[in-house]
Amino acid sequence: VNMNRDTSGFIGAASEISSTGQSAISGAGGSTTTTVSNGNGASNSSRTSVKSDSKHRLWDNLIINIKELLAETDKEVIVSRYGTSQVESQDKESDKAGTNTKEESSRTSSEGRDKARAEYKTLFASTVIANPETGVISVRATNKQHEKVQEFIDRVMGSAKKQVLIEATIVEVKLSDSYQAGIDWSKLNDNSSNSGFVFGQTLGSKGVNFNKTTGAFSSGGKNALGETTAAGFVAGYLNPVSAIGNIAASITLLEQFGNTKVLSSPKIMVLNNQTAILKVVDNLVYFTVQSQISQSLTGGAGTNLQSVTTTANTVPVGVVMSVTPQINDTSNVNLDVRPTISRVLGFVNDPNPLLAQAGTVSSIPQIQVREMESVLNVASGNIAVLGGLMQDEIRNNTDAVPGLSKVPGVGNVFKGKNNANQKTELVIFLRPTVIPNASLESDELQSFKQYLPAQQLEKTLEEANQ
Structure with a gap:
């Protein structure tokens, strides 16, 4: 596809008053910066930000790579040119002198031919002509160079045409009283059927792992998922019985910790090293009100003139997820994933005195954002689990009889309180599947x-x- 794509993202959080956390779409790569500033109690700020940039230039990079490949295989061609003018002049001079013998004349003629032979070294110039609009590349090169170029193009296009099917499920679990500390992932390991959630910690190149089934460490170059990998933490879910119901089985297992609610279950297919964005939101509309009061003198008397200006604003509320997959040689998928879930908690009134004086209420929505960004390595068909996004929801509701509830001493009899504390945890399941043939x-x-x-x-x- 003749298309250049640039993806940039920024996610940050600030604990300073009048500073806000910012976020945008995520790309590949990233950097983290943390700044802490303290001084005399006047400034106390802490900020953490991650900026990601991804540039996709398939045609530009392909042309540059082919030119570099041809430059390595270019050869020098020697072109020999034989001249006769110098030889002929030397023969005429020997005849006029008449003193040279036949052997001397033959030797002189041979030396003249050697001197007359001019060698020109020319570099064989390979040329690459590309037309991205039609997808045509023309290369002028030798047969051996054409074989190298064809092999390189086949490898590049074979990797670029691969696709990844990403199945994501975002589940909100309302934790019961027995699991207020969060989901106990060890209870989800089914030892009898050799399936369930599996965790592994690889330390160093030898692959030392902690086996959740036996409770012991083992080695052998493979992690708890049976994969040969480098050092790091690996989590996955294995269900060999079902080919497509792994995520559904995972959600069923989560029900033992409380009530589950599926917030979103998108499926999206994306090319290798391309960024896909899924956005399912409601644009919440709210108005900001500005009130200005001015005085004018008319006939010696002052008159207050009030002007009210309203401005419409929108804020997206829902689910936004960006994913950038990269397929390696072993069909494992490196995922740069960025899920964002937002919802409305309530509304806050603007305390502007001019608005209160004019009897105008300007309500600003209070948005809750739960967001994470991570780079994962998942085998094709396995499930990665992102969890730990917990929150406490406290509800204090009071129902009272007007008038009687304010009577001293007996007012509480006519008043009812309903205080509830609910803890929820957000769990995100990701399952990438490499699709060599999109059929x-x-x-x-x-x-x-x-x-x-x-x-x-x-x-x-x-x-x-x-």
Whole structure:
């Protein structure tokens, strides 16, 4: 595709008054900066920010790489040119002298030919002509160079055409009283069927792991998921019985910790090293009100003139997720994922005295944002779990009988209070699947064939005939 894509993102948090955390779309790569400033109690701030940039220049990089490849395989071609003018002049001079013998004349003639042979070294100039609009590349090179270029283009296009199917499910778990500290992930490990959530910690190149089933450390170059990998923490969910219901089984297991609610369950397919953005939001509209009062003198008497200006503003509330996958040689997927979940907690009135004097109320929405950004390495078909986003929701409701509830001594009899404390945890499941062939006949996408309208109609007709 003749398209250049630039993705940049910024996420930050500040604990300073009159400073806000900012966020945007995430890309590949990142840097973290933390600044702490203290001075005489007048300034106390702490900020953390991550800025990510991703640039996709397929055609530009492809042309540059082909030129560099040809420059390494260019060869010097020697072109020899034989001249006769110098040889002929030397022969005429020997005849006029008449003193040279036949052997001397032959030797002189041979030396003249050697001197007359002029060698020119010319560099074979390879040329690359590309037309990104039509997807055509023309290369002028030798046969051996053409083989190298064809091999390189096949490798690049084979990797660029790979796709990744990303299935994400965002679940909110209202924790019960027994699990107020959060989800106990160790209870989700099913030892009998060799499935469930698996955790592994690899330390160093030898792959020392903690086996959750046996409670012991083991080595052998493989982590708890049975994969050969470098040092790091690995978490996944294995369910060999089901090919597509892994996430659904995971949600069912979470119900033992409290009531579960699926906030969003998107599925999106994206090319290798491309950024995909999923946005399911409601644009909440609110108005900011500005009131100005001015005085004018008319006939010696002052008159107050009030002007009110309203400005419409929108804020997105919902789910926004950006994902950038990168497929390596072992079909593992490196994911740069950025989920953002926002919702309205309430409204706060603008305390401007002029608005209160004019009897105008300007309500500003209070938005709760739960967001994380991480870079993961997940095997194709396995599930990565992102959790730990917990929050406390405190509700203090008071119902009272007007008038009687304010009577001293007996007012509490006519008043009812309902105080509730609810703790919730947000869990995000991600399942990347490498799709070498984007066809419903492939093993990876065959399970989605049943959702086609033609398949649904055929199924309905079969049920009607039975």
